[in-house]
Amino acid sequence: MVFISVLITLFNPISSWRADADTPAIAPLPPATSTQPQQLQTVSKGTEQTIELSVLRIPTQQYLTSNWFGARDSFANHGITPNITFTQAISGNAFGGLSTSKVxxxxxxxxxxxxxxxxxxxxxxxxxxxxxxxHGGQNPQNNLVGQLQAISAIDQSPDTRLDQLWYKQTLLHKKITLKFGRIDTTYDFDDPRDSLNFLNGSFGFAPAIFVFPSYPFSAWGGELTLQPASCFFIHVGLFDGNTSNTLPALNTTNPLAVQNPFGLFGIAEEGLSWHLPWHRLTGTFVAGQWYHSGHFDAYNEPPVNATEGFYGYVDQTLWRAGNKPAADCPRLGAFAEYAWANDRVSLITQNVVAGLDWHALIPGRPEDDCGIGETWADLSKYANTPRGYEAITEAFYNLQLTPWLGIQPDLQYVAAPGGGAAPDALVWTLQMEIAF
Structure with missing residues (x-):
C-alpha cells in the first residue's frame, strides 16, 4: 500500500473525483505544512462525503531523503549543510566513431x-x-567515439578521492575574498553562466587550458578576488602544478600531493559586468591569462620549460520575461568564448565555444533548461592529425522533475573525432542527477 501511495503521489499528487451521495470522493488536499503523512479523514457535508488522503509528498521536497525529521533544518540553523549528490550518465553511439554496439x-x-x-x-x-x-564506469572517449573533448564532464577513469577541502573568507563587505585549500578551479575561473547546463566538458572550461586544475585533478592553492565595484572584479589564483600533463608526472600523478617538483600554475581574470536598460538584461565580459612553470613534452623538440595561454568570454542575457530576477522567470542567454595555447605543447591550440540557453521555455516548467551550442577545437599542426580539428554540436533539454531529481536527454554530433582518427559520430546521452 505504501508503494502504491507513493506512485499515486509521484504521478498525481493531488487527485479528486466527485460522485453520487453513496460514493466516497477524494478531495483536493490542503497545502502541506509537514513532510509527515496525514491521517485518512472523512468529512461529511450534507448527504455528500469527502475523503481527504495524504501521503508523503516526495515530489515537492528539496531532497530525496526529505528533512531527516527536522535534522536538516537544525543543522542549517547552526551553519552546517551536508549534501550527497549522485550523477549517472548513459551514452550510446548512433553511427560513426569507434563502436555503435556498446552502451x-x-x-x-x-x-x-x-x-x-x-x-x-x-x-x-x-x-x-x-x-x-x-566516480566509475566507462569513458566514451575510449569505447564509443574516440573524441578529444569529453562527451560529459563526469567522464574520467574510476577513482575515489578527496576532491575539495577549502576555506573562504570575505572582507570589507565582500570587496575582498580569500580562498585557500584544495580547490577545483572549474567553479571559480572560466565559468560562463549560460554554459553550465551543457554536458560536454568543453562548455565547463576551455580545453586549450590543458593544465587546468579541475576534475578529476583539483589542486592545492589559493585565490584572491578584488571587487572594488559591483561591475568590476579581478580574480587571481596560484596552485600546485602537479597535473597529468606535466613531466615526469605523466601517468604517475599523485592527486593528493601538496608539494612536488612539477611547477606552479597561475591564473588571473579581469571581469566587467553590465545591464542593458530594457528589462535589465545582464551581461559579463571576462579576460583570462594563465601560466605554468613546469616542464612539458613538446612536439618534435626537447621538453619545454613553462607554457602559457589566454582566454576570453562574453555572457549576455538576450531576453527575459518581466522584471523579476533572472532565476525566477523565463530567460534566453547567449555566450561565446575563445581560448589559445602554445601549439608546440598543447594538442588543442585554439578553442571556440558558443551557445544559447533558454530557461523555463515551456510554460509551467519554471526550473527546466534547454540549449544548443558548438565547440570547435583547432589541433596543433605538429600533431599531424588527419583533419586538424574536432567540432561538436550539442543540444539538450534539462527536465527538473522534482527539486531533487533532474533528467537531461542530450545529443552531440562529433565531427572529426580525434582530429579525424575516427568517422563522424552522433552520440546520445541520458544523464540523471539526484540530491539525497
Whole structure:
C-alpha cells in the first residue's frame, strides 16, 4: 500500500473525483505544512462525503531523503549543510566513431559538507567546504567515439578521492575574498553562466587550458578576488602544478600531493559586468591569462620549460520575461568564448565555444533548461592529425522533475573525432542527477 501511495503521489499528487451521495470522493488536499503523512479523514457535508488522503509528498521536497525529521533544518540553523549528490550518465553511439554496439555508463557520487562560520561560531564572512567523490564506469572517449573533448564532464577513469577541502573568507563587505585549500578551479575561473547546463566538458572550461586544475585533478592553492565595484572584479589564483600533463608526472600523478617538483600554475581574470536598460538584461565580459612553470613534452623538440595561454568570454542575457530576477522567470542567454595555447605543447591550440540557453521555455516548467551550442577545437599542426580539428554540436533539454531529481536527454554530433582518427559520430546521452 505504501508503494502504491507513493506512485499515486509521484504521478498525481493531488487527485479528486466527485460522485453520487453513496460514493466516497477524494478531495483536493490542503497545502502541506509537514513532510509527515496525514491521517485518512472523512468529512461529511450534507448527504455528500469527502475523503481527504495524504501521503508523503516526495515530489515537492528539496531532497530525496526529505528533512531527516527536522535534522536538516537544525543543522542549517547552526551553519552546517551536508549534501550527497549522485550523477549517472548513459551514452550510446548512433553511427560513426569507434563502436555503435556498446552502451557506456558512468557515475559521480559527491558527499559534501559546507560550514557557515557566522552561524556556527559567530565568525562573520567565513565558509568551509569539503567534498569527497567517487566516480566509475566507462569513458566514451575510449569505447564509443574516440573524441578529444569529453562527451560529459563526469567522464574520467574510476577513482575515489578527496576532491575539495577549502576555506573562504570575505572582507570589507565582500570587496575582498580569500580562498585557500584544495580547490577545483572549474567553479571559480572560466565559468560562463549560460554554459553550465551543457554536458560536454568543453562548455565547463576551455580545453586549450590543458593544465587546468579541475576534475578529476583539483589542486592545492589559493585565490584572491578584488571587487572594488559591483561591475568590476579581478580574480587571481596560484596552485600546485602537479597535473597529468606535466613531466615526469605523466601517468604517475599523485592527486593528493601538496608539494612536488612539477611547477606552479597561475591564473588571473579581469571581469566587467553590465545591464542593458530594457528589462535589465545582464551581461559579463571576462579576460583570462594563465601560466605554468613546469616542464612539458613538446612536439618534435626537447621538453619545454613553462607554457602559457589566454582566454576570453562574453555572457549576455538576450531576453527575459518581466522584471523579476533572472532565476525566477523565463530567460534566453547567449555566450561565446575563445581560448589559445602554445601549439608546440598543447594538442588543442585554439578553442571556440558558443551557445544559447533558454530557461523555463515551456510554460509551467519554471526550473527546466534547454540549449544548443558548438565547440570547435583547432589541433596543433605538429600533431599531424588527419583533419586538424574536432567540432561538436550539442543540444539538450534539462527536465527538473522534482527539486531533487533532474533528467537531461542530450545529443552531440562529433565531427572529426580525434582530429579525424575516427568517422563522424552522433552520440546520445541520458544523464540523471539526484540530491539525497
Amino acid at each position: 557506456d555508463w558512468r557515475y559521480r557520487l559527491d558527499a559534501t559538507l559546507t560550514l557557515d562560520t557566522q552561524k556556527l561560531c559567530g565568525w562573520k564572512g567565513g565558509t568551509a567546504y569539503v567534498d569527497f567523490l567517487n
